[in-house]
Amino acid sequence: MAESMEGVVTEVEQPNTENVEDKTVSEIRSNFALLERAVAQFDSRFTLRALRSISSLRKRLTDRVLCTVIVVTYSAKNPTARLLIQAVGMEAEDLKAVADQHKDAVQALKNSTKEPLPEVDVYIGILLQVYLYDQQDYEEGAEFSTQLVDRIRELNRRTLDSLAAKAYFYFSLFHEELDPKPPSKQSQVITIRGKLLAALRSAVLRKDLDTQASVTTLLLRNYLSTADITQADLLVAQTQFPENAPNNQVARYLYYLGRIRAIQLSYTDAHEHLISATRKAPTSSVAAGFYQSSMKLLIVVELLMGDIPERELFSQPRLERTLEPYFRLVQAVRAGDLPSFLKIVQNSAKAFHRDGTYTLILRLRQNVIKTGIRVLSLSYSRISLRDICLRLGLESEESAEYIVAKAIRDGVIEASIDHEKGFMQTKQAGDIYATREPGEAFHERIRACLTLHDECVKAMRYPMNQHRLELKNAQEARERERELAKEIQEGDLDDDDAAGDFDGL
Template identity: 50%
Template sequence: MSKEAEKSENVVAMEIEESEEAREERLKQESINNFNFLERAVETIESRFTTRVLRTTTSIRKRLTPHILAQVINDYFGEDPRKANLLSYLGEQPDVSMKDTSADDTKKEAHLPEIEIYLNLLVMIYLLDNSKFEQGTELANTSVDQVEKLNRRTLDQLTAKVYFYYVRFHELTDRLAEIRPVLLAAQRTATLRRDDDTQATLLNLLLRNYFHYNLYEQADKLVSKSTFPENASNNQAARYAYYLGRIRALQLDYTEAHTQLLQAIRKAPQNTATAGFQQTAYKFFIIVQLLMGEIPERSIFRQPVLRKALVPYLHITQAVRIGDLNQFQEGLAKYGANFKRDKTYTLILRLRHNVIKTGIRMISLSYSRISLRDICIKLHLDGEEDAEFIVAKSIKDGVIDAVLDHDGGYMRSKESADVYSTNEPQSAFNQRITFCLNLHNESIKAMRFPLNAHRKELDNVQEALERERELAQEIAEGDLDEDDDMGDF
């Protein structure tokens, strides 16, 4: 039995080794395919090939090892001494056996900068996943210097990725303030070059930089002085809408903030990979919706991705919905640390007036007449003067339809009018139509087609026109009779 057990263990070990070798070979083949796509992107000036390469980065990232990455670098660079710099970050040595592969060296004498930057990206991703932030920062600085010297449209998407990891490494080493002038200069350069991908990425990175240090006025100035490119990717558009929504919320423009945050949520990919962004966007979206006087739908808090993260905000929503000031204060004290960490604490403090207004609205619907003293007891206010002021403000704002009697010390509610006799249904219908039109326009803008794909149709049209002219000329000269075959025509 011991010999059979040893044999089975050896078989399992051989299968594991074979599977590892197969995985390594498959990963190398995928890298070679990506190199071919980048070469085609340069030859045809088609950005979709580069997009395809970047989409495979997530799957490659999960299987990336320094040994495989070193083999790919050795195979591509051959005897080029530039590979030693990249291999040093991986802790690997250059492969001296590459000297004999003269055929491969002659094939790859001219190295494309797109492939070099792509290899730098893979090494930076490896360093980021293994928490080697200092080495990653050094490589990111080198890569930024390389892309700044190049002005190639086929490098636009790769340049945007380089700047993303450049900022990420400096964020993890707490040196974001140092790179702000570099990002501003790069953003101006990308705007002049009409580099939409890099421009959109840098704009979001600058906004993230300002938000990190609570510099909201500078962020608002940046947004007002710059224009977000229309051809930017959907992910960058979602991030920009999120930042813009936060700025508008702080400026008390809740309608615009609600629109931008809703756009960010809808444009973001709906999967577990973007759970962090969805949770953050929904937190601000819920607070803004409460500040507008609306109650978020219950289904939002039941989503598996959001259920745990939105527990504090569910507590606040319930307090606002029923107008219970005590419950609101308890939730603020219990989850205050969460709100400060999410940077929503300032906005939530504004909800105190909404809680009181909601309570007054419910009281006006429940009682045709109620004294100010009873309002103080129900809403836990300090005195009748505060209650009188709040009721007067609610009547002025249109929250309730009532009359305040100062001498008698009571509030008398008016009879509820028919809502269809007002302009409220019309405004709601107009809002839905506007949303559908905006959604249609955004969908049209998001459609992408291969570059110069219409030329084939134009060639066919030109051939048909030439054939038609030839047939018309032959008919005019009498070479063709009416009974001749006109099938080609």
């Protein structure tokens, strides 16, 4: 009885698997029509639509699905088909079984002289990159990606721009997985960097905005991975990021730019870039990792600026768990508790190293001390330097005096020091609404809203060359009017035409 039930289950599961494979193959082939339409109309929207479908196809990609797509798309003598099948790594017997299963399509290819477009070749190559990355076959993926990007550079077709940007992204990703610690293997990093710089030069000369935006962010990521901050800053200074770049590339570029500025101690610029990156980050759960990384760096930068992040930030569902060590860090900074701060840094050092914020967090020690001094200045109108030393856990009264004097000079607190008697006297705080600070904060919010509105207007898309069609129709209408006027003047209209015209009037 058990054996018969197992046979039934196998028979039921087999057709379902075949149906899923056939459906996946048909969806992939339907995207070929979008690519052909994009080439015919020179409209990148159809290419982007085909690329967006990869996220839904990704979970259903198998070696059998990819081989089926290749077999029913290319003839047996096509060199591109051989390269793709070699990258899939399917056995010869399984490949022959796939070909026998689709005999009609293979026979139709033999009788057809039409070859697939280069856009179709690159699209299948991107699917293969995704499959190899999910299978964690990084060596084969890196080798295939190198061949793919080299062929894209040779083709030099503007209809390949969006596809080329995606291909370079996986090219860089494969080599990162091959070499997770770049400083230990500088030769490989230099090789990748050279290819990316060559691709950036070609993209700028060819006005390939999609590839230019993608490669620029990849180069910044490459420089940051090896701590080459000076070279990354030179790249930002000597290149211009495309204004009409896709939103996801703009968000990544702003994130890397914010990280560079934070390392260079330009916290105001870093804060501005990171705020824009978090606003442009996708709201879907698929890109939650980018949003979390941006918020972690933003929290640290706000602390370095002397601000305290809002508590509501840490209660978001996407951030609650991942921001737990940062929440405890903020509490220690807010309280000005130096021993607690040092303990949190020591216990969560691995998480901070993994996030790339450890060196920035170490700079917060002075901020913790300044915050503690600010809390003491608000709590006491007069307090001795010895009590400040004991409460903040400082080494000596001389160091406490030096730190208080520096806080007064930087404008952190409004107080004075009596050096002879050894105490700090706090000045009476004024009305903050009498200053320009509320107006400046309100102006900053208005400017952010206006900037967002301008970017939304720039991001609106319209059909390519639609104005030419309208001009053509207008020109044809004018020609018909001229012909009608000429016939009226020459008296070529007969009685029926004239009657029809008067009836219309």
